[in-house]
Amino acid sequence: MTTWEIVQQIVQFATNLVSGTAALVGLLVLVIRRRQIAAFLRIVTRNSLSLTIAELGTKMERLNELSAEDADQKREILNILGEVAGQLVANPSLRGSCADVTTKIGTYLRSPHRLTEPLKRSVIWQIRETTRHTDVKDFEGLMRGNE
Amino acid sequence: MTKIVLAVNAMVSNSGRITEVRKDPVTYDDYYFTYDAKYCWEVKRTPAGHYRIWYFPGQLDTEELQDLAKWKTATKVRYSTEDLRTREARETFAELFRCVVEKFYGVEKHLDDIIQDGYPSH
Numbered sequence: 001m002t003t004w005e006i007v008q009q010i011v012q013f014a015t016n017l018v019s020g021t022a023a024l025v026g027l028l029v030l031v032i033r034r035r036q037i038a039a040f041l042r043i044v045t046r047n048s049l050s051l052t053i054a055e056l057g058t059k060m061e062r063l064n065e066l067s068a069e070d071a072d073q074k075r076e077i078l079n080i081l082g083e084v085a086g087q088l089v090a091n092p093s094l095r096g097s098c099a100d101v102t103t104k105i106g107t108y109l110r111s112p113h114r115l116t117e118p119l120k121r122s123v124i125w126q127i128r129e130t131t132r133h134t135d136v137k138d139f140e141g142l143m144r145g146n147e
Numbered sequence: 148m149t150k151i152v153l154a155v156n157a158m159v160s161n162s163g164r165i166t167e168v169r170k171d172p173v174t175y176d177d178y179y180f181t182y183d184a185k186y187c188w189e190v191k192r193t194p195a196g197h198y199r200i201w202y203f204p205g206q207l208d209t210e211e212l213q214d215l216a217k218w219k220t221a222t223k224v225r226y227s228t229e230d231l232r233t234r235e236a237r238e239t240f241a242e243l244f245r246c247v248v249e250k251f252y253g254v255e256k257h258l259d260d261i262i263q264d265g266y267p268s269h
Contacts, residue, residue: 064234118156118242121235125152128233 042141049093049138053131059084060124068120077120078112081105084127097134101126151226155200155239158182159246167212168251178247179218187212189223190244198240199227 030037059080066073066080085105088098104123108115158165164183171177176192187203201223211217228237249255 061234064238116160118159118239121239122153122156124235125156125233125239128235129149 045093046138049091049135052087052091052094053135056084056087056127056131060128063120063124068115068117074112074115078109078115081123082109085109088127093134093138094131097130098127101130149226149231151200151202152231152236152239155243158188159239159242162246162250165246165250168247169215170251171215176244178244178251179215180247180250181212187218187221189218190240190247192244197228198237198244199225199229200240200243201225 063077063080066077068074068077082105085102088094088102101123104126108119108123165180166182166184168178168180171179174191175194177189178191179187179189181187187207189201189203191199191201193199203218203221203223205222207217207221211221226240228240231237231240
């Protein structure tokens with residue numbers, strides 16, 4: 001083994017030692033700070049849920065302004081309801097709790113004549129209430145996680 | 148989640164099942180009615196324009212239904228647009244109130260007569 005090869009091996013060993021130590025420190029930080037990291041991830045997820053709920057709130061206001069008695073407005077109502085159903089199904093926090101209302105929306109999309117003004121109000125109310133409860137439960141979960 | 152708005156919208160959609168409508172002779176804009184001949188309700192519009200609905204969970208028998216004094220002392224659950232502050236809740240309660248008032252005064256029949264006169268079939 002030449003001197004050059006010996007130097008190379010020493011340098012390689014030193015590099016491995018340093019990267020190994022760095023990885024260990026990283027893992028230790030993950031373990032020691034696991035609660036803070038988990039809390040951070042929860043905040044990120046919650047922020048996304050809050051954004052979805054805020055957007056749904058705006059759509060509910062728009063739906064309230066439209067009348068299911070008017071043919072043109074009814075078409076717009078159904079378009080918005082289709083978007084809302086998509087958002088509810090796509091969101092893991094809302095999918096389960098809103099299953100009932102998404103089924104109802106599906107029925108109205110298939111048979112628009114079944115959607116009347118009182119039923120439109122019921123759908124709006126149900127979405128608003130269910131999302132509000134999910135939001136509160138999610139917030140409680142976040143608070144418990146931080147204790 | 149309170150289901151009152153869903154229930155009231157269901158009643159509005161099937162307003163034919165609203166029967167036994169009575170007006171409180173003393174209180175302002177206060178009506179009593181039954182739905183499906185077994186569920187007892189009271190609906191009221193306050194002078195400030197709020198709507199209140201009461202549900203009577205204990206069923207009243209036919210004799211008690213005739214006596215408004217019995218309604219007044221019965222146990223009831225209150226729902227109000229002062230608590231449910233959303234627009235759809237307010238519109239729902241307002242529509243039920245309108246339905247009940249129309250039933251009380253038989254407005255629907257009068258309107259049918261007017262419509263028939265205005266649009267003769269022959």
